[in-house]
Amino acid sequence: MKIVILDGYTANPGDLSWDGLKEYGELIVYPRTKKEDVVSRAKDAEIVLTNKVVLDAEVLIQLPKLKYIGVLATGYNVVDIKKAKELGILVTNIPAYSTDSVAQATFALILNMTNRVAHYANKNRLGRWSDNDDFCYWDTPLRELAGKTLGIVGLGSIGWKVAHLALDFGMDVFAYTSKNAADLPDGIQKTTLEGLFSVSDILTLHCPLTEETYELINKNTLAKMKDGTILINTGRGPLVNEADVAEALQTGKLLYYGADVMCQEPPSKDNPLLKQKNAFITPHIAWATEEARTRLIDTCVENVKSFVEGQPINVVNR
Numbered sequence: 594m595k596i597v598i599l600d601g602y603t604a605n606p607g608d609l610s611w612d613g614l615k616e617y618g619e620l621i622v623y624p625r626t627k628k629e630d631v632v633s634r635a636k637d638a639e640i641v642l643t644n645k646v647v648l649d650a651e652v653l654i655q656l657p658k659l660k661y662i663g664v665l666a667t668g669y670n671v672v673d674i675k676k677a678k679e680l681g682i683l684v685t686n687i688p689a690y691s692t693d694s695v696a697q698a699t700f701a702l703i704l705n706m707t708n709r710v711a712h713y714a715n716k717n718r719l720g721r722w723s724d725n726d727d728f729c730y731w732d733t734p735l736r737e738l739a740g741k742t743l744g745i746v747g748l749g750s751i752g753w754k755v756a757h758l759a760l761d762f763g764m765d766v767f768a769y770t771s772k773n774a775a776d777l778p779d780g781i782q783k784t785t786l787e788g789l790f791s792v793s794d795i796l797t798l799h800c801p802l803t804e805e806t807y808e809l810i811n812k813n814t815l816a817k818m819k820d821g822t823i824l825i826n827t828g829r830g831p832l833v834n835e836a837d838v839a840e841a842l843q844t845g846k847l848l849y850y851g852a853d854v855m856c857q858e859p860p861s862k863d864n865p866l867l868k869q870k871n872a873f874i875t876p877h878i879a880w881a882t883e884e885a886r887t888r889l890i891d892t893c894v895e896n897v898k899s900f901v902e903g904q905p906i907n908v909v910n911r
């Protein structure tokens with residue numbers, strides 16, 4: 594059995610090991626693969642593993658030996674899962690490996706906006722505090738989270754964890770979710786999408802990228818939000834229309850945009866959000882703690898083992 598990893602570098606830049614996979618076949622690990630090389634690299638493989646290399650219908654039909662795609666991520670929007678199913682290719686993902694890390698990163702973005710730690714540390718390096726007349730100074734709005742309303746789109750593994758952290762901060766928590774209101778823990782209130790837009794001081798996106806959620810945040814939905822809403826996106830870039838978000842940041846409709854993901858990754862240098870003073874963008878690293886990447890690789894090996902043994906787990910296209 595030939596196993597090909599198309600873009601192994603980000604999950605394992607050298608500090609972890611793919612050796613667990615060697616038990617299940619001949620393993621070839623490419624650090625990264627350009628679009629034009631995908632078919633030639635994957636064509637003899639029964640098992641292909643990808644994090645962000647796109648396997649769309651056009652690619653899949655050129656891979657007749659392929660039996661299994663293991664997505665090295667929770668979000669599996671890079672694979673055309675319907676076409677894969679039609680072709681008899683099983684697709685799995687890695688659920689919940691980075692829940693704690695992504696929830697932490699979500700609050701890192703939020704707390705950066707309320708407390709601006711890097712801003713003050715940088716100014717103080719330049720002598721701003723030393724030159725001050727009083728024992729303290731601030732030149733950004735300082736905000737307390739307690740009593741503010743957090744709106745969550747998608748109450749899965751990450752949304753759930755974020756909700757609990759928010760409750761611990763004393764926030765009021767609302768969620769747009771298909772779960773029954775009665776099944777939600779105390780303190781998390783179910784609402785409609787419209788309801789969520791109108792109550793949230795901070796709105797955070799934790800749903801997958803699908804046809805339904807593509808550009809969920811756009812000119813029209815932004816208009817339904819409170820003036821000065823904070824928007825957080827650690828889900829996927831295309832959950833928002835970036836041009837509309839950039840405009841909302843300029844008009845003040847959005848106070849801040851905090852994102853770990855962008856529509857194009859890496860983004861082009863002229864993406865307006867990168868230069869926007871009230872946008873704080875991290876380079877898709879919420880998942881990338883050593884702890885989470887270790888769990889990712891462990892689950893990847895479990896997924897491949899289960900597939901090879903005929904009892905596949907974490908299948909997303911049954």
Ligand SMILES: NC(=O)c1ccc[n+]([C@@H]2O[C@H](COP(=O)([O-])OP(=O)(O)OC[C@H]3O[C@@H](n4cnc5c(N)ncnc54)[C@H](O)[C@@H]3O)[C@@H](O)[C@H]2O)c1
Nearest residue numbers: 667668747748749750751752799800801827828853879880
């Ligand atoms: N930035 C990162 O490093 C990083 C890391 C992990 C995951 N992610 C992204 O976060 C997403 C969520 O991860 P998770 O582990 O919580 O996944 P999950 O599958 O546990 O939860 C997703 C939730 O979204 C809900 N959902 C689906 N469609 C929806 C819709 N239209 N409206 C509202 N809710 C909807 C699902 O029912 C589910 O409860 C992933 O799909 C991925 O895109 C990003």
Ligand SMILES: O=C(O)[C@H](O)CO
Nearest residue numbers: 644665666667668880
């Ligand atoms: O979905 C995920 O797991 C992260 O975005 C990393 O790819």
